[in-house]
Amino acid sequence: MTEGTLRRTLPPALDEFLIEGPCRLHGKVAISGAKNAALPALAASLLTGETVTLANVPAVADIRTMGKLLAGMGVSVDRHPDGTVVLCASELSSTEASYDLVRTMRAAILVLGPLLTRFGEAWVSLPGGCAIGVRPVDLHLKAFEAMGARIAVEKGYIHAHISRVGPQAGRLKGATIAFPMPTVTGTENVMLAAVLARGITRIENAAREPEVEDLARLLTSMGASVEGAGSSTITIEGVESLCGTAEAHGIIPDRIEAGTYLAAAALTGGDVTALDARPEHLAAFLNALAETGASVTSTSEGVRVQGAEKPRAHDIVTAPHPGFPTDLQAQFMALSTQAEGTSRIVETIFENRYLHAIELARLGADITIDGATAIVRGPRRLEGAPVTASDLRASAALVLAGLRAEGETRVRRIYHLDRGYSGMAEKLNGLGARVKRVAG
Numbered sequence: 001m002t003e004g005t006l007r008r009t010l011p012p013a014l015d016e017f018l019i020e021g022p023c024r025l026h027g028k029v030a031i032s033g034a035k036n037a038a039l040p041a042l043a044a045s046l047l048t049g050e051t052v053t054l055a056n057v058p059a060v061a062d063i064r065t066m067g068k069l070l071a072g073m074g075v076s077v078d079r080h081p082d083g084t085v086v087l088c089a090s091e092l093s094s095t096e097a098s099y100d101l102v103r104t105m106r107a108a109i110l111v112l113g114p115l116l117t118r119f120g121e122a123w124v125s126l127p128g129g130c131a132i133g134v135r136p137v138d139l140h141l142k143a144f145e146a147m148g149a150r151i152a153v154e155k156g157y158i159h160a161h162i163s164r165v166g167p168q169a170g171r172l173k174g175a176t177i178a179f180p181m182p183t184v185t186g187t188e189n190v191m192l193a194a195v196l197a198r199g200i201t202r203i204e205n206a207a208r209e210p211e212v213e214d215l216a217r218l219l220t221s222m223g224a225s226v227e228g229a230g231s232s233t234i235t236i237e238g239v240e241s242l243c244g245t246a247e248a249h250g251i252i253p254d255r256i257e258a259g260t261y262l263a264a265a266a267l268t269g270g271d272v273t274a275l276d277a278r279p280e281h282l283a284a285f286l287n288a289l290a291e292t293g294a295s296v297t298s299t300s301e302g303v304r305v306q307g308a309e310k311p312r313a314h315d316i317v318t319a320p321h322p323g324f325p326t327d328l329q330a331q332f333m334a335l336s337t338q339a340e341g342t343s344r345i346v347e348t349i350f351e352n353r354y355l356h357a358i359e360l361a362r363l364g365a366d367i368t369i370d371g372a373t374a375i376v377r378g379p380r381r382l383e384g385a386p387v388t389a390s391d392l393r394a395s396a397a398l399v400l401a402g403l404r405a406e407g408e409t410r411v412r413r414i415y416h417l418d419r420g421y422s423g424m425a426e427k428l429n430g431l432g433a434r435v436k437r438v439a440g
């Protein structure tokens with residue numbers, strides 16, 4: 001096979017970004033719907049035989065994967081060009097989530113709760129680990145056992161079912177679930193199961209992310225009884241059945257996408273407005289940007305950040321919402337390479353979320369990793385070089401650093417980016433960057 005045909009047949013997974021730097025970003029960028037709100041919302045369609053309509057669903061790979069997973073079970077999934085997705089789970093042909101799909105997207109675990117509570121059984125492949133950590137699902141499974149499910153792991157699959165005999169007769173029962181640590185999809189999975197369980201479920205130490213609140217809003221619109229979402233204690237009273245959405249449920253804007261472009265504004269000394277971004281979803285992150293000397297303002301259009309000429313060093317510790325989001329840690333590290341002084345970054349959520357540090361060092365950054373702490377010394381002049389992405393948010397950090405680096409930065413394996421950012425090259429070029437997507 002000649003080089004030419006080989007190139008033509010390579011999958012997009014080997015695409016790369018070529019970034020010409022440095023640049024100063026300026027202008028307004030449209031923020032898409034939140035991937036991490038849309039994923040549980042898509043899974044919620046399994047809870048009813050009626051039509052569920054979701055608006056502002058982002059066009060990203062993880063959403064396409066979840067759509068494929070649901071369609072594979074017999075759910076009708078229609079995506080419209082305007083980002084509306086119409087789903088209907090009136091008939092299911094299977095209650096199985098295959099390894100092939102789950103291994104590419106761990107959030108597929110979110111189908112377990114709805115399948116179990118509506119159909120009494122589910123087969124979901126154990127999600128593998130990923131670059132940022134082992135990421136077990138033990139807390140999800142313990143919660144379902146507390147609600148009366150039988151859980152077995154057979155041949156790499158989680159087999160969850162409810163005994164059809166005895167007091168339960170095929171239905172989950174409400175329980176008090178006290179999580180030892182907040183888990184976002186763990187909280188969402190229990191919510192998705194509890195809405196049709198018999199009795200009351202109380203989730204203690206629940207995740208407080210805006211995406212959890214958005215799911216509660218959707219479930220309530222479908223007839224569920226959910227109180228306390230957004231706080232550490234969520235109370236759900238199970239109902240007999242749920243209906244579809246009377247009108248489209250609008251997915252909230254993606255706070256991590258917004259934070260990524262606002263970090264880019266600070267890193268390039270630019271001036272960017274993230275349209276529709278909600279400051280209350282990003283308070284800890286925006287405070288940290290302001291501490292580096294950036295000017296952060298909330299406008300009628302969204303959130304505006306003007307970067308400082310000379311950013312100041314600032315320490316951060318990631319934490320569950322409303323703390324500093326782990327999904328913006330890598331982007332903040334890229335900014336810290338330009339800050340005057342030493343920044344200490346402590347990652348408390350995942351055990352291996354510093355893979356971007358080694359790649360940033362290839363561009364000239366001075367970063368020392370000591371366990372969960374990263375020490376970033378700046379400012380350092382960055383010079384373009386080839387770098388390789390390892391996970392979704394690490395890839396974003398490498399792109400941001402490439403915007404500041406002098407010369408050409410080639411970011412490989414940008415399929416990681418495609419999982420959570422739609423049209424990133426176009427959005428950055430609309431802000432004055434020079435980013436080209438090329439076949440790998």
Ligand code: EPZ
Nearest residue numbers: 036107135136137138139140182183184185186327349392
């Ligand atoms: C969600 O992952 C997000 N994904 C992640 O975003 C995000 O980084 C993470 O929350 C933390 O905010 C989605 O919402 C689809 P966790 P999730 O359960 O739910 C441990 C992105 O970039 N844990 O809140 O999987 C776990 O190991 C992605 O969009 C258990 O030990 O994360 C971690 O240390 C990356 N047992 C901590 O809890 C469990 O059963 C928090 O994880 C579950 C979690």
